[in-house]
Amino acid sequence: MNLFNLLIVCCLLLTACAQSPQRAEPAQPTQAAQPVVPQPEPQAEAAPVLPNVELSDELMYEFMLTEIANQRGYKALAVEGSAAMTRKTRDPRLARRAAQLAFELGQMDKAIDAFRQWQEIEPNSLLAGRMLSSILLRGGKLDEAQLELAKILKAVEANPGNDFMPIFQMLASYPDKPAALELMRKLAQPYPNVAEAHWSVAQLAQMAGNNELALEEARQARNLRPDWDMAASLEAQLLQKKVPQQALEVLRRYLLEYPDAREIRLQYARALLEQKQYKPSRDEFQRLAKDNPDNPDLAFAIALISLQLNDLQGAEAQLQQALSKGKKEQDTVQYYLGQLSEAKENEDEALEHYLKVKGGEYQYAAQLRVVYLLNKRGKLEDAREYLHQIQVSSNQQRVQLLLIEAQLLRDAKRPEDAYQILQQGLVKLPNHPDLLYETAMLADKIGKPEVFEQLMRKLIQIKPDHAHAYNALGYGMLERNERIPEAVELVEKALQLAPDDVAIMDSVGWGYYRSGKLDESVKLLRRAFAGNPDPEIAAHLGEVLWVRGDKEEAKKIWQDSLKANPGNAQLQAVIKKFIP
Secondary structure, three states: OOHHHHHHHHHHHHHHHOOOOOOOOOOOOOOOOOOOOOOOOOOOOOOOOOOOOOOOHHHHHHHHHHHHHHHOOOHHHHHHHHHHHHHHHOOHHHHHHHHHHHHHHOOHHHHHHHHHHHHHHOOOOHHHHHHHHHHHHHOOOHHHHHHHHHHHHHHOOOOOHHHHHHHHHHHHOOOOHHHHHHHHHHHHOOOOOOHHHHHHHHHHHHHOOOHHHHHHHHHHHHHHOOOOHHHHHHHHHHHHOOOHHHHHHHHHHHHHHOOOOHHHHHHHHHHHHHOOOHHHHHHHHHHHHHHOOOOHHHHHHHHHHHHHOOOHHHHHHHHHHHHHOOOOOHHHHHHHHHHHHHHOOOHHHHHHHHHOOOOOOOHHHHHHHHHHHHHHOOOHHHHHHHHHHOOOOOHHHHHHHHHHHHHHHHHOOOHHHHHHHHHHHHHHOOOOHHHHHHHHHHHHHOOOHHHHHHHHHHHHHHOOOOHHHHHHHHHHHHHHOOOHHHHHHHHHHHHHHOOOOHHHHHHHHHHHHHOOOHHHHHHHHHHHHHHOOOHHHHHHHHHHHHHHOOHHHHHHHHHHHHHHOOOOHHHHHHHHHHOO
């Protein structure tokens, strides 16, 4: 009986042994996680040279003992036994098995020793070199890994391109990207005419943040293999962020030469969409769909672009096709059908679609649309009842639902009820910033200035960088014309936190007016009005100008703003105040 037949016999014996009760052994400590070993292109290796070893009872016993130890969880014992047998027999199959067991044990030093032993016995084994390289990389031994990888590339010198790709996959997972890039550049240097070498360097350069080198290497890969879609794709990807039009041109020219390159066409369609070139993007997706008529994802993409183009009929047809083709995210399709129905002003149909969204990322959004549509149809209580049934996944959503219900009640001229809803929410979430802010603002509107101030001060204590809390508190004092110096300090603090916020500029300008600083007030109110010609800012600016003596300019600002905002109560009030 030779050693190969022995392996078969032992496998049969071990199957029976595995069914017997096993004694537990404490788990062996693991010094390193098992690395992910890349799977390169299958490549035939020369048959290993087998030693002429006599099968003795002792050898058979050792082999069986090793395998039984492994099956019963005595990993360290199995590793030691297999390594001893390998040294004794010099059999490459046992060397491979010893390396596998050491690898599974997870102890880096033992695994490296086992793979080196395998290499020594079977020096032409590319698999041994690849796995050893992976383990060396995992252990941070880059110089040793480089030597092994260089040996692999030398062994396949007739066609090294196939091996650069799995080497890239190994290096891509290495945490120190600049170090991985440097290693790949050293490996690629002897192969200037291999496109895959340049492509691999380009990929790692991109990961390391060296986009200039990445683009240079990607272009060299394309020059060497003009028909290679992966090189064209990478070059376009690298160009996309900074010079998107050049990226589109790379893809367009490639498709002129190779019109059947599906992945490139898909990338081209997406790039057009990202640049908001909706019609040509849809044309590309439609061409892809023509060759893949049963693909629901393509139908769905065409539908969403059609919505952007306001082609409601085309969008509906594609969404229905995506639905009929069994798209996995049926809820997503139903949500967009609801959006489409709203765009067609068919609220009954929209409700029907939204109610069919039972899960997925759009369920919550669909539920909010149901609330909106019910309220729009005059069914306030139905909307509130549905709102109460929505399951939330976070406190932020819980607060959002409270704010929505309060807004529904405010729109229905029930501010006191809205205030009660928010107050009840504060009982459960007393420190939530959004809830504090909205409750305070509503308290101010219904004539509870003490509650308003108390809540705003609490919010400032919780979030000292909340610019709008300072602004609201200070502006409230200014409107009541009380504690003006403190009010000005508050709104100035708000402007310091948000220097470009025109509403806060308006508050500070109004504070300067209350303080008698008319020139400073006008200067800041002009800035605010230039940033946003809001009627409230127009009312303030006009009043300050009038008081300062610029009555004609004040009149013009009021009249122009009133034309743009007919019926605005604040504008009408200030005009009546100064021009009875």
